[in-house]
Amino acid sequence: MPVRPIPEATVARLPVYLRVLLEMAERGLKTVSSNGLAEATGVNPAKVRKDLSYLGTYGTRGVGYDVEYLTFQVRRVLGLEQIWPVAIVGAGNLGRALANHKGFAERGLRIVALLDSNSRRIGQKVGGLLIEPVEELDRVVKEREVAIAVIATPASVAQEIAERLVGAGVTSLLNFAPTLINVPAGVSVRSVDLAVELQILSYYEERRTAGRS
Amino acid sequence: MPVRPIPEATVARLPVYLRVLLEMAERGLKTVSSNGLAEATGVNPAKVRKDLSYLGTYGTRGVGYDVEYLTFQVRRVLGLEQIWPVAIVGAGNLGRALANHKGFAERGLRIVALLDSNSRRIGQKVGGLLIEPVEELDRVVKEREVAIAVIATPASVAQEIAERLVGAGVTSLLNFAPTLINVPAGVSVRSVDLAVELQILSYYEERRTAGRS
DNA sequence: AACTGTGAACGGGTTCACAGCC
DNA sequence: GGCTGTGAACCCGTTCACAGTT
Numbered sequence: 240m241p242v243r244p245i246p247e248a249t250v251a252r253l254p255v256y257l258r259v260l261l262e263m264a265e266r267g268l269k270t271v272s273s274n275g276l277a278e279a280t281g282v283n284p285a286k287v288r289k290d291l292s293y294l295g296t297y298g299t300r301g302v303g304y305d306v307e308y309l310t311f312q313v314r315r316v317l318g319l320e321q322i323w324p325v326a327i328v329g330a331g332n333l334g335r336a337l338a339n340h341k342g343f344a345e346r347g348l349r350i351v352a353l354l355d356s357n358s359r360r361i362g363q364k365v366g367g368l369l370i371e372p373v374e375e376l377d378r379v380v381k382e383r384e385v386a387i388a389v390i391a392t393p394a395s396v397a398q399e400i401a402e403r404l405v406g407a408g409v410t411s412l413l414n415f416a417p418t419l420i421n422v423p424a425g426v427s428v429r430s431v432d433l434a435v436e437l438q439i440l441s442y443y444e445e446r447r448t449a450g451r452s
Numbered sequence: 453m454p455v456r457p458i459p460e461a462t463v464a465r466l467p468v469y470l471r472v473l474l475e476m477a478e479r480g481l482k483t484v485s486s487n488g489l490a491e492a493t494g495v496n497p498a499k500v501r502k503d504l505s506y507l508g509t510y511g512t513r514g515v516g517y518d519v520e521y522l523t524f525q526v527r528r529v530l531g532l533e534q535i536w537p538v539a540i541v542g543a544g545n546l547g548r549a550l551a552n553h554k555g556f557a558e559r560g561l562r563i564v565a566l567l568d569s570n571s572r573r574i575g576q577k578v579g580g581l582l583i584e585p586v587e588e589l590d591r592v593v594k595e596r597e598v599a600i601a602v603i604a605t606p607a608s609v610a611q612e613i614a615e616r617l618v619g620a621g622v623t624s625l626l627n628f629a630p631t632l633i634n635v636p637a638g639v640s641v642r643s644v645d646l647a648v649e650l651q652i653l654s655y656y657e658e659r660r661t662a663g664r665s
Numbered sequence: 666a667a668c669t670g671t672g673a674a675c676g677g678g679t680t681c682a683c684a685g686c687c
Numbered sequence: 688g689g690c691t692g693t694g695a696a697c698c699c700g701t702t703c704a705c706a707g708t709t
Binding site: 289300 | 677678679680681682685686687
């Protein structure tokens, strides 16, 4: 049990540590220092140490961290000892990209449903998964005990889908639609807007270019 | 010209303001208050005002902000008066999802190339765009004056692709591969790891569920 | 009265620097 | 000597609260 509460910023980096720890284990590395983790993640070494200190004191002074044991601890703290069943709503390119993605399994996630409203898509297979009609949302979420869902629909229906998901019992949403999702307290939402990411780059790009003739 | 430098956190929110401003203009809204923007973006009103104050003093006390004029200013600051030619490397589902995405144009971005190494994909058309061989990367970037590129390849080749992109003159990268990208100073990188996003949700989900029997 | 613009207070997160342990 | 763990200092971003403007 973590004694101190873990800061949000730290929580957001834990999955990155986990990713490189898994790589390191694969390469046969037994121990790793905060410097090693820093290089592999792009996070500064002091920050790595402070982040890991929130989980407990799992390092050995003069040596570093045991890769396997630290992996276990990070997994545990993130709640990734279990495999979360995830539903994806929207079987456009993005939804299919996610459904196809290998490597979720190793990272504690399994896509158990891919729903769409377009009848021409329903029945198609994507990465071993059948596209099902969005009308089945409620039943699917309940039967497959989905707690985390991905919204990969057009913005125009995203809010409505979010409400149906929450109504069915989903309490975590990852939203790719370019629109704000309102949810009741107690439900988490993370949003990724691809155009926004590119537009942020545009700002810095503009500064670089500005002044050239 | 902005007098004060604009904080990173503010820059990251400007595209979101832009998005809702465009929606509001579409709905015929002439002016909007910081409260209105706050509701539509999920950002708190004081933060909205402070953010916008970095661009200049474009509001009217007692009234709010002129939607059209503010849109123009946000666009200008973000460097989105021009349309940036963007290249995508990797024509898997994710690359194709991006290439297909409508609404980039309105938001100052145009996908001008979609490159892949798989010969079976080359020559296919995606959203009016031809998939071209990655060998052409250097030529394509130079000829089409690409400054911003998207990496949608497997992690194993992402660093190599990044280096080729930078070598060809790209100075902003949006990376979807689950791996750290090292670039020389003066190049911007933003990374989006879809599994990481889900794993962050897992943490909060776990806390919610913990203690249930 | 409504709403912006902003100093000032606050809080969280980052980084430093070093004591403590192997 | 090498590396962790952490108080303390610092920095950035957020929020408050109100003076200023229409």
